[in-house]
Amino acid sequence: MLTFTVHEPPNPPADRIERADKLVFVKDGFSWMAALFAPLWMLVHRLWWALLGYVLAVAALHLLAQLGGLSESSTGLMTFALNLLVGFEADTLRRWALDRKGWHMLGSVSGRTADECERRFFDGWLPSQPILRRPSDDGGASPRKRWPLIGSLMGARA
Numbered sequence: 001m002l003t004f005t006v007h008e009p010p011n012p013p014a015d016r017i018e019r020a021d022k023l024v025f026v027k028d029g030f031s032w033m034a035a036l037f038a039p040l041w042m043l044v045h046r047l048w049w050a051l052l053g054y055v056l057a058v059a060a061l062h063l064l065a066q067l068g069g070l071s072e073s074s075t076g077l078m079t080f081a082l083n084l085l086v087g088f089e090a091d092t093l094r095r096w097a098l099d100r101k102g103w104h105m106l107g108s109v110s111g112r113t114a115d116e117c118e119r120r121f122f123d124g125w126l127p128s129q130p131i132l133r134r135p136s137d138d139g140g141a142s143p144r145k146r147w148p149l150i151g152s153l154m155g156a157r158a
Contacts, residue, residue, distance in 0.1 A: 001110055001111070001112065002027065002028075002029070002110065002111060002112065002113065002114060002117055003027075003028040003029070003108060003109070003110045003117075004025040004026060004027050004028065004108065004109055004110075004114070004117045004118075004121075005025070005026050005028065005091075005095060005105055005107070005108045006023055006024070006025055006026075006105065006106045006107055006108065006109065006121055006125075007023065007024045007025075007026060007095070007098050007103045007104065007105050007106065008022065008023055008024075008103060008104055008105075008106050009022050009102070009103055010101070010102035010103060010104075016126060016129035016130065016131060019129065020122065020125075020126065023106070024098065024103070025114070025117065025118065025121075026091055026094050026095055026098070027091060027114075028091050028108075029091065030087050030088055030090075031087050031090035031091070032087065034086050034087045034090035034093075035083050035084055035086060035087025035088075035090075036083070036087075038054060038082075038083050038086040038087075039051060039054060039055070041086075041090070042054065042086075042093075045093075045094055045097070046097070047093055047094070047097050049097075050086075050093045050096075050097070054082070054086065057082055058079060058082065061075050061078050061079060061082075062075065106125070107121070107125075109121040
């Protein structure tokens with residue numbers, strides 16, 4: 001069973017469809033990509049503060065190893081432990097970064113697949129959101145009303 005938290009930007013659009021497009025789903029649980037490729041994963045997700053902390057921690061470990069305080073095997077083991085910690089806390093790091101940017105959490109949803117989670121969330125969320133624009137309303141009913149010159153060329157009367 002997968003669990004996702006759903007986050008909305010600080011100034012969401014008024015229309016519910018545009019609002020739905022801006023939502024971010026953050027998966028709960030261990031992230032293999034974050035554990036195996038921690039610095040690259042942080043770069044991809046723009047987690048600058050977490051990346052800075054990671055680089056400083058690894059640099060401190062290597063500095064201790066060079067000064068003779070740690071053996072190479074213990075330095076490697078501690079770096080591996082740090083990567084495992086990043087893998088376990090990847091979702092927390094992403095939520096923390098979104099929270100710092102002013103995003104707020106709308107809720108959480110569980111399901112068997114990511115698609116099922118999204119469907120479940122939108123099934124409950126969309127009906128409670130106001131409709132501000134009808135799908136057929138594209139800013140004007142026809143090109144004749146939007147562009148008078150084209151309308152006159154098409155034989156419409158203003």
